Amino acid sequence: METTTPLLKVDQVGIQFGGLKAVSGVNAELFQGELVGLIGPNGAGKTTFFNLLTGVYVPTEGQILLNGEKLNKLPPFKITRKGISRTFQNIRLFSELSVIDNVKVAYHSLAKHTAISSIFRLPGHFSGEQVMDEKAIEFLKIFNLDGFKDEKAKNLPYGQQRRLEIARALAANPRLLLLDEPAAGMNPHETKELMNLIAFIRERFSLTVLLIEHDMPLVMGVCDRIYVLDHGQLIAQGTPEEIRNNPKVIEAYLGEEVS
């Protein structure tokens, strides 16, 4: 699975807010096709790390490379175009838009038709629109949401909203997909289905996935490797088995939950 150049290389990355080092000196490498977990206690810096990878925050130390290209200081939309998409801990859909429009918003920048042809409703607009509809429906089908395509996003049950957020992130055609607690608030059945789905889309779209998740059996069951943050620092990395038995991890966070 691994090639010599990592898809993502994080080199000594950190950020300080006032006196607080929320993330400090983190090194990580993700290789094409890997599904990697990012765990750690509350406040460990996991979401901040995602914010650094996606340009929401600019690192105060270190650098981030995607396929060897520096991402530092690029704004979030440029990083999305370079191939990193994400979901959020708290769902951020366009709640008043339809399910299909939520996907099309993400897909828009990849579509062939231009803003001018949209405004004047030129023939190119309609063919472009149709292609976008078809593509969006393809994504919705994968997530079993095509039957709700005209429903407002806010009217979907919670678990489906979470799946729609992933569909939207995928529609931006990422190489690296960052999922921030995608199973939060889901029941065990929904969670199991979601994990199967994540494994499926990783294969289907040749994706690399980095997953923040608090549900340990879930992380251990689905991830190839796991990174562990504590107080902003990387305290361990390894296979689920190695992490489960790592004394530092047990001490920092997991305790009996994992042993």
Ligand SMILES: Nc1ncnc2c1ncn2[C@@H]1O[C@H](COP(=O)(O)OP(=O)(O)OP(=O)(O)O)[C@@H](O)[C@H]1O
């Ligand atoms: N913009 C900010 N300004 C100041 N402090 C911040 C900012 N963003 C995050 N922090 C702080 O950085 C630390 C790490 O927070 P972060 O949300 O990344 O942790 P987390 O591991 O994602 O936690 P959780 O599992 O609870 O979501 C916390 O102490 C948080 O208060």
